[in-house]
Amino acid sequence: MYLHGTSKINEQGHLEIGGCDTVALKEQYGTPLYIMDEQLIRQRCREYMDAFRATGMQFQVAYASKAFCTMAMCRLVEEEGLSLDVVSDGELYTAMQAGFPVERIHFHGNNKTPEELELALDAGIGCFVVDNLIELHLLNAIAAEKGLQPKILLRVTPGVEAHTHEFISTGQEDSKFGFDIGNGSAYEAVVQADQLSSVELLGLHSHIGSQIFEVDGFEVAAQRVAEFARQLQRDKGIYFSVINLGGGFGIRYTAEDSPLQVADYVQAIANSIQKNFADSDGAVPQIWIEPGRSIVGDAGTTLYTVGTSKDIPGIRKYVSVDGGMSDNPRTALYDAKYEAVIANRAHDDSSELVSVAGKCCESGDMLIWDIELAHPVSGDLLAVACTGAYNYSMASNYNRLRRPAVVLVSEGNSDVIVSRESYADLVGNDLVPARLQASAALRS
Incomplete structure (x- = not known):
């Protein structure tokens, strides 16, 4: 072994x-x-943080707590300076009980309930990753009642199929997650979100799958998201300050697996964002990512x-x-x-x-x-x-x-x-x- x-x-x-x-x-x-x-978990956290600092770009690394969520784990990643990605009220409650800084919590999920949205709004979390129009308008309505304006990302599917198991591949067009760029639903979602008064649209989120051993998928996803962003700049004057390329970085389970070093993934993502947003008339957006498996x-x-x-x-x-x-x-x-x-x-x-x-x-x-x-x-x-x-x-x-x-x-x-x-x-x-x-x- x-x-x-x-x-x-x-x-x-x-x-x-x-x-x-x-x-x-x-x-x-x-x-x-x-x-x-514990030492290896901390090492993995530091590899991501150090790799992004070396790029000179603004970033957030959010640990995807669905991989392993306990109060102690929340404390550990908080000590290492990471943000936290949660996908349920249970994960959110765990983080809150652990004393995790709520402004560094991102809330995911394709079917967030009204009760979950209220819990997260009342807590004052840092960002919602909105998955569909029903959620978008429900969040806007609940936030308006509370006099709040939460920050949001819109999850989009860029039509990229990572080389992974079909059950954990999520960036292709046929997916339960997000707004599809190819069929125009993502464009309509951005336009609607931009017009709502009780949410603040920061940018876009894309996740192409899990247990990925190459950078190609991330590079293609970054290119398609950037092209989509430029289209919205031209058509509607909408600019994004954040591009989140999700997680999915692979690990070695057996000798058949050949994952890259963390720095290789990070540098490829940073290069792709810089390259694809270089001709934009706005600032290069922050990069957010969400490693889970590759940390624990x-x-x-x-x-x-x-x-x-x-x-x-x-x-x-x-x-x-x-x-x-x-x-x-x-x-x-x-x-x-x-x-x-x-x-x-x-x-x-x-x-x-x-x-x-x-x-x-x-x-x-x-x-x-x-x-x-x-x-x-x-x-x-x-x-x-x-x-x-x-x-x-x-x-x-x-x-x-x-x-x-x-x-x-x-x-x-x-x-x-x-x-x-x-x-x-x-x-x-x-x-x-x-x-x-x-x-x-x-x-x-």
Whole structure:
């Protein structure tokens, strides 16, 4: 397994992360366990900030909290100077409870409810990314009632299809997100937004997909957004001060993945904006971006305990662990690929081909198909790398499994930032109607 960040194999032959022995972490916190490498998260944040500072352009880097949203994570990215992208009232509330500066919060989503808009307006967040005309006019009306004028970006689809999985590609014309530039809906949205008195139009937002390994898509998106902006300048005298090119920067999950360095993505985006807005009669706009996976993805490792196994001669050997699609649905959703290691025997030769199965009552509950491991047996610890993004955030209680704890590790210290769910947590919101309670009393 490729060792990310502070991960290493210590003298005991155990996987160590953030100076913490994973065997000791299992003893203290149990499994399944999400382990987050604080040093690597901070390093990724700084790579984005430093790369943009080197361009000399005005910018905002907003962490896309949908990748991994906890109060501790909000505090961490705030300390590193990033803004925050939220997509629900729950993410917004988490950020507010963490004390995140509301003026640095951007609110996304294709179906924001009136209650969510009111919560965000009352909080005084920095920007709304408006996704459709219904939202635009609803936001304007609610803001007018409150005597407010929130800043907005309009999300547009530039017709760019990134080389990624179809379920996480969002910049093409056939998408549930945003106003399409090609069919004229984006043009009409800008004109309408410019005429409204209770919103302030800052600019445009574009997001072309996720887990992207090239700069070409961002360059084409920047070109099309710039052409669209120049058209509006000529036709309507409308100028944009912000261009947000979203996120989607890829990470290394397996040896098949070849992501660029953060500085390469940033420099390409900066060059594209400067080039494509050079002939504009207005100022070159600020660049905003929204990395999520590329900040936390490779900083996360999930630790499991190996349980049973099933060897089907000539076909496959299944090795089961004490988690599965309830804590990591990405393999089932996207056919995601992972690397892993037997954490308590990390030096041992990985020569046995197995498939790692979860414990959910689903034949499709598989974590890794066909991986070579060091002859896993019951009681071993399996560490699956690069589970920091879209694992905890998409975890569920399927089969009434309790969601794992999350620990943040750094320099030999480990801190629980999300407690493991208890049995009481599982039934904490359950209610039994009085008529069912009565029938139970009669039977007794």
